Amino acid sequence: MRMELRLNNLLALAHREPWHTRFLNVLQEHTSGLFDPATEGFGEIEHLLEDDQISSLWNTALDDLLTRDFPDKNKNIIDTYLRNYGRKESLVTQDCIKALRAAVPSLYEVCDVASRHSITLRDLLRPGEPITVMEENLFHDVTPSGILATRIISLSGQPALSSYLLLYSPEGAEELQTLLRDLHQKQPGDIPPVFSDDELRRSAPLFTSFWLGERLQDIASEATRTYENSDGEEILFHRICYPLAKGVLQKQLVSPLDALPCLRAAQNNVWNWVAPADVKPSPTASNEHALRLITTLDSGEDVRGIIHLKGKTLTVETNSAERAATIQEILARETGYLLRSPAITIKSLEDLEEEEEDDYEDDRGEDLLTPDEQAEILQQYIINHYQGLLTKRIPFLGDKTPYQAIETAQGRQDVAKWLNRLEQGRILAPGVPEYDFSQMWDALGISDLRQK
Numbered sequence: 001m002r003m004e005l006r007l008n009n010l011l012a013l014a015h016r017e018p019w020h021t022r023f024l025n026v027l028q029e030h031t032s033g034l035f036d037p038a039t040e041g042f043g044e045i046e047h048l049l050e051d052d053q054i055s056s057l058w059n060t061a062l063d064d065l066l067t068r069d070f071p072d073k074n075k076n077i078i079d080t081y082l083r084n085y086g087r088k089e090s091l092v093t094q095d096c097i098k099a100l101r102a103a104v105p106s107l108y109e110v111c112d113v114a115s116r117h118s119i120t121l122r123d124l125l126r127p128g129e130p131i132t133v134m135e136e137n138l139f140h141d142v143t144p145s146g147i148l149a150t151r152i153i154s155l156s157g158q159p160a161l162s163s164y165l166l167l168y169s170p171e172g173a174e175e176l177q178t179l180l181r182d183l184h185q186k187q188p189g190d191i192p193p194v195f196s197d198d199e200l201r202r203s204a205p206l207f208t209s210f211w212l213g214e215r216l217q218d219i220a221s222e223a224t225r226t227y228e229n230s231d232g233e234e235i236l237f238h239r240i241c242y243p244l245a246k247g248v249l250q251k252q253l254v255s256p257l258d259a260l261p262c263l264r265a266a267q268n269n270v271w272n273w274v275a276p277a278d279v280k281p282s283p284t285a286s287n288e289h290a291l292r293l294i295t296t297l298d299s300g301e302d303v304r305g306i307i308h309l310k311g312k313t314l315t316v317e318t319n320s321a322e323r324a325a326t327i328q329e330i331l332a333r334e335t336g337y338l339l340r341s342p343a344i345t346i347k348s349l350e351d352l353e354e355e356e357e358d359d360y361e362d363d364r365g366e367d368l369l370t371p372d373e374q375a376e377i378l379q380q381y382i383i384n385h386y387q388g389l390l391t392k393r394i395p396f397l398g399d400k401t402p403y404q405a406i407e408t409a410q411g412r413q414d415v416a417k418w419l420n421r422l423e424q425g426r427i428l429a430p431g432v433p434e435y436d437f438s439q440m441w442d443a444l445g446i447s448d449l450r451q452k
Helices: 008-014 019-030 051-067 077-088 091-102 172-182 196-204 204-224 248-260 321-338 349-365 371-391 407-422 438-444
Strands: 107-113 118-123 131-134 147-155 158-163 164-169 226-227 237-243 263-267 270-274 290-292 301-312 311-320 342-347
Touching: 008 019, 008 077, 019 051, 019 118, 019 204, 051 077, 051 107, 051 438, 077 091, 091 147, 107 196, 107 204, 131 158, 147 407, 164 172, 164 204, 172 204, 196 204, 204 311, 237 321, 248 263, 248 301, 248 321, 349 371, 371 438, 407 438
Parallel strands: 226 290
Antiparallel strands: 107 118, 107 147, 118 131, 147 158, 147 164, 237 311, 237 342, 263 270, 270 301, 301 311
């Protein structure tokens, strides 16, 4: 399990001098100087990184600070803390803090992830058998054969993960291992090279700065990335709306569309536009910065667009200017007299992303209900729910409504039995208003049969 301890007192000491200044300097080392201790900020990269990535930077530096020795009487923060304040902590917490003191960063290969509740890791820098760690909050991108850096800590004899996981690409992990071998002068024949705990502790900033470098490269690549379809054309979403010509009915258009060899009927009045049989999509993008988007049918045919007929409009959706021009030529040739001139809307991926952001902001900007208003709405919902049962057919009552069933003596007994079960089986949940069942008993006129 990931270590979740009450280390408030230890962290409070880290905010005091000289530890606070030391921590800021350690964080600067871990970010290759990108963190500025004077402003306590990450400068230009701060808006590029996700919140969890920023947290990883702080956590790696904090773990490093906890294991570092400095050349003065306050040599190590954990030793200082335990010496001055350790007696205030439980023995369990003291053992956990000591485990932090001994923790060593290393590079691990993920051997197995079991139901996202445990992870088995093999140390790539030190000999030993793979270690299985129970962990309920694994990142979704932690997968078998992945490579990550962390510190494994022994808690009551059980292994636990540190407060961070740094994930690397296979190429990045190999390059990092090469750097570590060169830094500590390991021989090329040492496979795997064996690193001492001291060597790995001193290399802690390298693990983080190399990981950060990969993340910034990913961000830069994403900024220059282009997207193209299976024909190698730039992705531009075209929506082409054709009004039907005056007097034209839908059925007049369906037959010529069904007859087109490039269309495949998907459902009623919907067709997939597919590439010719002799044209196969290439999975390889035109350049290293391009990402190819391909959609195929179960038959393997490459989908170029979708056409749907609704009301008095035929709409075509496709993803490039070239494809938009091609389908317009086809429709003009085969169905031109049935359609009027189209209205065309063109949007890029950036346009769609901006629209999503605007919709999100609009949703966030909506007026929220006060707690009292929420409680009032919930209370009314519960009342409507139970009162509504009186006019619904209930299988227990022979598929009669409660009002119908009480017309006979036996029916009254059955309704009372049903209503008593309903009342006694209700679930009382925190925050959910309780319903007054006397309203149902009174409405049915059988309160004398209610169980007290």
